[in-house]
Amino acid sequence: MIVERLIPVSDGIICLMQDDFTVPESLSDTDVEVSLKDFGAILTVKGNEVALPGAILEHFENAEGTSIYFYTVSPYELIPEYRGSITLRRDEVLKAKGAWDYFSRSP
Numbered sequence: 001m002i003v004e005r006l007i008p009v010s011d012g013i014i015c016l017m018q019d020d021f022t023v024p025e026s027l028s029d030t031d032v033e034v035s036l037k038d039f040g041a042i043l044t045v046k047g048n049e050v051a052l053p054g055a056i057l058e059h060f061e062n063a064e065g066t067s068i069y070f071y072t073v074s075p076y077e078l079i080p081e082y083r084g085s086i087t088l089r090r091d092e093v094l095k096a097k098g099a100w101d102y103f104s105r106s107p
Contacts, residue, residue: 010064012068013060014071036100057100060088
């Protein structure tokens with residue numbers, strides 16, 4: 001999945017994507033995973049990966065929620081098409097943010 005841009009909003013982020021990805025109707029906890037990387041984290045949704053830089057993890061820490069809204073963009077369309085949304089468990093995001101802070105500051 002190719003992410004064009006991540007836009008912070010009050011209750012999470014908007015992912016503007018080039019790929020034709022649609023959020024499945026039913027997602028279980030095993031379908032959504034946040035894993036730590038040296039630049040921030042990787043969000044995996046049903047095998048599709050989205051890179052979340054450290055600044056986005058910091059935004060999630062201060063935002064009112066942890067929702068991710070997916071839209072598909074095209075150079076030929078004026079308005080992006082809504083593809084669905086997910087809400088991450090806040091404790092998972094905060095654990096990833098805390099671990100990223102710890103590892104990014106260690107020598």
